[in-house]
Amino acid sequence: MSITDTPILTHYNSRSGRDHFADVGREVVRGERPVVIAPRDEQPWVAIAREQLLSLLAPYTPHLEVVPDPETGEVTIWVEELQSLVTGENLVAARDQLAREVPDDVNHFLARWPILKHTNRAKDYPYILRLALAESRDELIAFLFARYAQASA
C-alpha cells in the first residue's frame, strides 16, 4: 500500500461546498460517506448524516439507576454520564421530569465543554452527544432508556 497526499474523503472549501450543496448532501446522506468542509480561515469540519452518527454512537447508552423510595413511593432516576438526578411521585412522573430537565443538562454540559474536555467528564461526551441528537421528547426518552429496552428485548 502506498501513502499519498490525496485525502480519502471528499473535501470542499466554503464556496465549493455552497455551490455543490446538493452533491454534499447526496454524498453524506445517501452515500453515507462523510465529507470534509475546509474553510480557508477556519478548522476543517466534517459533515456526517445524523442517522450514521447515531449508529456510531449507539454503544453510548447512558447508565441509569431507577430507585423507588420505600417510605414515600417516590421514584428517583440517576443518569450517570449526565450526573442528572430527578425525583417524581412515580416512575412516569420521574421519567417525564427527566425528559424536561435533560435538555438543560445537555446544554449545560456542552456550554462547558471547552473546560470539561480537560477533566474527568471528557469521557462522557459521546453519551451527551447522542442525547443531544434527540429530535423529540419521545426520542430523548428512548435514548435515555435504551439500555433497559435492550436488556428486555
Place this chain on the structure above:
Amino acid sequence: MPRAYWRDVRRFCENERFSWRRTDHDYFDKVFPDGETAGTKISNGADDKELNDFAFNKVWKHQLRCASVEDFWRGVRGEPVTYAFPVPSEPPPALPEYLRKFLSETEHLSDSEIVLISLDEATARWIAYLSRPRDT
C-alpha cells in the same frame, strides 16, 4: 444523621465557592486543579424539599464528590471539606517482548533505560524506526 434538604446542598456549594449559573435551574460547578470536577443542580423552588436517601447519596458522593457524608455536613457548616477523587490504580502496561528486544538490540538501550519507557513511547520509536528510509 440529619435529613438533607436542597437548601443544605445550596449552602455547601456557596461555602465551597462553586461557580453558579442560573437557567431554569441553578447549576453549581467546580473544577479542581487536577482536572476533577464536582457539580449539582437545584431546581427553582426546591430548597425546602427533602432529599430521599438515594438522592442524597448521589448528591454528596457522586455530584459533590465528598469523601464522606460528614464532609458534606462540614461543607454546609463552612468547615474544611475533604473530597474523594479516584486514584489511578492500574499499573502501566508492560512492554511486549518484540518492543523490549527492539529497544535493547536496535536502539541499544540498557535495562534501566527501558523500564522508564512507556508502551506508547516504545511503540512510537518502533514505528519511527520502521518508517525510516532503508539503504537498498
